[in-house]
Amino acid sequence: MSSATDALPEIGSIEPNRHGYRTFTLGSFGFSRDEYFAHVTWPKGHHLLPVDAFLRALQRDIAWGFFYGIVNFDTVIGTVNHYGSVDLFAGRFNAHYKKAGLDHVERFKTPLIQRVFEAMLEDWTNATFDPFASPQETGSAFGPKNGSNKRAITRHRVTAKRMVAAPGDEPVRTDENGFPVNRAFRDVPQDQPHITAEPGFEDEVVAFNLFAYLSRSDVTWNPSIVSVCKASLYCPTTEEYVLPVIHGNDRVEWFVQLSDEIQWEVEDRETGAVRARVTMRAGDVAAMPADIRHRGFSPKRSMLLVWENASPGLPQLYASGTMPPTPVQF
Amino acid sequence: MEHRGTRFGSLAHYEKGGVEVINDDARNYVFSNLFEVASKSKPYEKVAVGKNIEYVIEAIRAEGTSSWRAPAQDEFALVMDGEVEIRLLKLDNPGVVPAGAHGSIGLPGTPAGRAMGVVRARRGHMTLLPAGAAYQFHAARPGVMLLQTLAGPDTIERWAEICQTARRPNA
Numbered sequence: 001m002s003s004a005t006d007a008l009p010e011i012g013s014i015e016p017n018r019h020g021y022r023t024f025t026l027g028s029f030g031f032s033r034d035e036y037f038a039h040v041t042w043p044k045g046h047h048l049l050p051v052d053a054f055l056r057a058l059q060r061d062i063a064w065g066f067f068y069g070i071v072n073f074d075t076v077i078g079t080v081n082h083y084g085s086v087d088l089f090a091g092r093f094n095a096h097y098k099k100a101g102l103d104h105v106e107r108f109k110t111p112l113i114q115r116v117f118e119a120m121l122e123d124w125t126n127a128t129f130d131p132f133a134s135p136q137e138t139g140s141a142f143g144p145k146n147g148s149n150k151r152a153i154t155r156h157r158v159t160a161k162r163m164v165a166a167p168g169d170e171p172v173r174t175d176e177n178g179f180p181v182n183r184a185f186r187d188v189p190q191d192q193p194h195i196t197a198e199p200g201f202e203d204e205v206v207a208f209n210l211f212a213y214l215s216r217s218d219v220t221w222n223p224s225i226v227s228v229c230k231a232s233l234y235c236p237t238t239e240e241y242v243l244p245v246i247h248g249n250d251r252v253e254w255f256v257q258l259s260d261e262i263q264w265e266v267e268d269r270e271t272g273a274v275r276a277r278v279t280m281r282a283g284d285v286a287a288m289p290a291d292i293r294h295r296g297f298s299p300k301r302s303m304l305l306v307w308e309n310a311s312p313g314l315p316q317l318y319a320s321g322t323m324p325p326t327p328v329q330f
Numbered sequence: 331m332e333h334r335g336t337r338f339g340s341l342a343h344y345e346k347g348g349v350e351v352i353n354d355d356a357r358n359y360v361f362s363n364l365f366e367v368a369s370k371s372k373p374y375e376k377v378a379v380g381k382n383i384e385y386v387i388e389a390i391r392a393e394g395t396s397s398w399r400a401p402a403q404d405e406f407a408l409v410m411d412g413e414v415e416i417r418l419l420k421l422d423n424p425g426v427v428p429a430g431a432h433g434s435i436g437l438p439g440t441p442a443g444r445a446m447g448v449v450r451a452r453r454g455h456m457t458l459l460p461a462g463a464a465y466q467f468h469a470a471r472p473g474v475m476l477l478q479t480l481a482g483p484d485t486i487e488r489w490a491e492i493c494q495t496a497r498r499p500n501a
């Protein structure tokens with residue numbers, strides 16, 4: 001793991017396996033799928049994940065650019081973002097694999113792992129499956145190879161530069177631009193703020209209905225930037241069913257529950273030992289410390305404001321112990 | 331299919347969740363409810379409910395007319411309950427905000443400048459409070475805003491009063 005691999009090997013096998021899917025390699029990791037499972041191999045072990053869960057996790061990892069810190073696909077497989085390179089690991093954040101010496105980590109330049117992950121997601125996602133959608137809004141991921149769903153897996157990622165609806169920035173969502181109100185949010189008011197701008201100030205008097213905007217999200221568990229206050233980013237998202245990854249923090253992040261309810265399982269980031277259960281209802285605010293990992297459960301589609309601090313120096317400050325893992329001491 | 335309505339919170343009605351500790355300290359989650367915080371605040375007190383180094387999110391009880399403030403950088407006001415009128419004014423002298431200031435600063439009286447416009451924002455509406463402007467809030471009835479900003483001279487931190495400290499919610 002001393003140097004990151006950036007050589008470009010074959011992206012994947014040319015010939016599909018008997019289920020119709022290509023196999024892929026990244027360093028000494030191997031990836032293949034059958035009708036139900038994604039199989040992962042590494043020099044000291046092998047593992048399998050239900051392929052629907054695997055593709056949902058893979059989709060988030062790609063769409064988020066490997067996100068902040070650790071994206072655990074499950075308790076064994078995942079990635080660590082080093083912002084320029086990425087660790088792919090097996091058992092690295094599993095106390096028992098570590099103790100048995102069966103864990104394995106390899107580091108890759110971001111464009112390489114991104115390319116292989118994208119090729120795998122494209123090949124393994126069937127026409128019937130949308131990895132971003134809630135289980136009730138997608139068909140099956142299972143079975144032999146059955147077409148593809150490129151439209152679903154290459155959605156535009158919303159990254160406002162100032163604020164959604166500001167001039168030249170990300171647009172609001174409407175029926176006309178392809179974002180109807182989601183079935184779970186039909187009762188969310190669609191009124192827009194009443195804006196009176198004096199001549200010459202039309203571009204600076206800006207407001208929009210964030211709740212209506214979120215009610216029209218066609219994806220779940222996909223934090224997207226709507227407002228930017230220097231390095232402070234509002235990344236709201238709509239949540240339904242289970243967060244497809246277990247997110248390990250490399251900095252503090254905050255949640256503001258905007259509607260309905262999410263329950264969070266919080267574990268030690270390194271070992272997976274359970275620390276707490278956090279139930280959040282509308283108006284609740286909570287921090288996720290820098291040394292935990294968490295997975296959310298949303299029984300009904302809900303609106304969650306994820307609040308991030310994108311300052312680039314933060315992972316080092318927390319990793320070195322310069323900053324305490326919790327944001328406030330009282 | 332059973333229809334389950336979307337549940338938002340308000341000053342009048344919120345249901346708080348909480349932290350159930352298994353092997354931890356509840357304080358690590360800095361858990362509060364912004365409606366509860368605003369229900370105990372004075373009008374326009376800027377109470378931090380989240381803090382990430384220099385950045386904060388503040389729960390603000392909107393009630394009556396606020397003093398004018400000038401942000402040192404863009405801020406964003408999200409109405410969580412009620413209706414808030416947001417008046418914007420282009421400062422004749424942006425230098426009233428000292429270089430290196432964080433968050434926003436309070437201004438005495440009505441600052442000199444040109445009226446930019448007014449936003450009437452209701453629940454869920456987010457308004458840009460642009461750098462270089464001054465703003466004033468007005469709410470005929472009590473409401474709640476969440477402000478995205480940096481900690482400034484008027485940011486109030488009262489964590490021990492607003493956050494869960496026990497191992498179970500409501501304990």
Ligand SMILES: [Fe+2]
Nearest residue numbers: 247253288294
């Ligand atoms: Fe997270």
